[in-house]
Amino acid sequence: MADLLKKFFKGLELDSRMLGMIGALLLLWISFNFFTDGRFLTPRNLFNLSVQTASVAVMATGMVFVIVTRHIDLSVGSLLGFLGMLMGALQVHILPQYLGFGHPTIWIITVIFGIGIGVLIGAAQGWVIGFLAVPSFIVTLGGFLIYRGAAWWVTTGQTVAPLDVTYKLLGGGAEGTLGADISWLAGAAASIIAVVLMIQSRRQKQSHGFSLKPIWAEYTLGAIAVAMIMGFVTVMNSYPLSKGAVKRIFDARSEEIPQFAVVHGVAIPVLIVVIVAIVMTLVAKKTRFGRYIFATGGNPEAAELSGVDTKMLTVKVFALMGGLTAIAAVIASARLGSVGNDLGTLDELRVIAAAVIGGTALSGGFGTIYGALLGALIMQSLQSGMAMVGVDAPLQSIVVGLVLVLAVYLDIAYRRRAGK
Incomplete structure (x- = not known):
């Protein structure tokens, strides 16, 4: 029987790391379901879990490309808050003056505006990193501080609400x-x-x-x-x-x-995540841009000698990260129905953790979109489960930090054993 099972799994040629992540996720779900008297694995909680995971999952797909090219982006949480505040102010304070409240194009203009600004900011960061050779850690750490402060100045610290009715559908909920x-x-x-x-x-x-x-x-x-x-x-x-x-x-x-x-x-946010994941997977596997990303991450010098413009590639990768952050900002702000100064706080850590737990190598050159999605789901399941069990917030942070360190250690051990 054991030989048959071994032959069965060998024939499937499944990634052992992915199987490990799925096993860890199932173990988490079963454990939390036991400690919550069956409340965790209910349609209601799984629906909420899928919606709560969406914004981090969208950004995690972009963080895969960033880390694969041997960079890091510490600014995504603050940028999400800044973009959310800009889009909130646009649809609440500006567009209604010209189009009227509830105009059907408000949400469309808002989303296009947010994605455009996100791409521009991401490209600017990528230009500084690629062409001025400033380390991505420093550039995005500066962005982490700049965008959080800029978000406050948009409305001088005031919460923006209520958001456009149609726009809020993009965040899920009963209507979305x-x-x-x-x-x-x-x-x-x-x-x-x-x-x-x-x-x-x-x-x-x-x-x-x-x-x-x-x-x-x-x-x-x-x-x-x-x-x-x-x-x-x-x-x-x-x-x-x-x-x-x-x-x-x-x-x-x-x-x-x-x-x-x-x-x-x-929920609509889940549909957005699926679309983003499909597009990002196709970009990674079927386009020249995707091949250049993994070639550069594997060996930047060889990629440059082969004719890859690694500087412009860096600009494009961070521009893409900015656009995905804007999409995540739409989901996060629409789900809450308002935009406050704390929107996106610590999301940069959740996004990086999701990508790393999902198997993206911090040394660059390897990462998968489906792995990042699994990592985001594991992170959100861990946090949601601990909250349902009644674990205090400080202890939740400790557990998440330990899990992140453990995930990186296991990834290093796995790659050493596999010779990667």
Whole structure:
């Protein structure tokens, strides 16, 4: 029996590090579920967990590229707060004067503006790092202080609220979801995309003469992927809306309140994370830009001698990080429905921790998008679980710090054993 299991897992050719992360996540969930008398693994808590993870997960995908190129970005938390404050002030104090309150284009203009500013700020930081050769640690540490102070000056410390109604849908909540029917369709579409990508990957390997997994392994992995996607949708569609939320939503639509239970479905922030993850994965694996990033991280001197403009590459990587930080700022501010001076506090540490726990090597050259997403989910699960158990905030920080150090140690040990 043991030999059969060993042969089975060998045939699947799964990344042992990823299996370890999944095992750690499941262990966390089961432990917290036990200590919370079954309240952790409920549709309600898993829905909240998915929404709470979204903003950090989006930034973690960009941090993978930053760390792979042997840099670091300590400014993302403060930049998130600054961009959130700018977007809040724009949609609350400026645009209504010209377009009127509740205008349907307010949220669109706000999001485009925020992403644009984020890209510009990120590119500026990348230019200083790449062309002026100032270490990224120093540049982004300066940004950490600058943007937090700048956020205060935008509104002289006042909280910006209420945000645009449509804009707030991007943060999840009762209204910010796909609903049951669209969630099923989205799950089916995601399942089809996953299977198609697996087929294309196998055909590409075959065309280049690479060794292939047994066909039964491909079918098994496809079935696992579809089961995970549809299982997640099933859980999200098992969380019913409260009677008050149902009444509020259908009154706003001037529709009759239905007699059947109305469920949340997949939250919009989760859909944003999925889209970002797919795009970033394709960028990493299918584009010249992605190949240059990993080549530069593996050996900067060799990459430069091969014709890679590493200076401009640094500008592009940090510009991308700035744009993703703006998207995260949209999710975080929309979820809260307001923007305060504490928005994004310590998020830089959570983002870096998510990327590192997910397997991104601090020495550069290696990292995965799916690993960063798993790392973000592990971090948020740890914090949410400790809060539900009743662990004091100072002790939560101690535990998270210890987990980060342990994760880096295990990563170093793993790479030494694997000879990477």
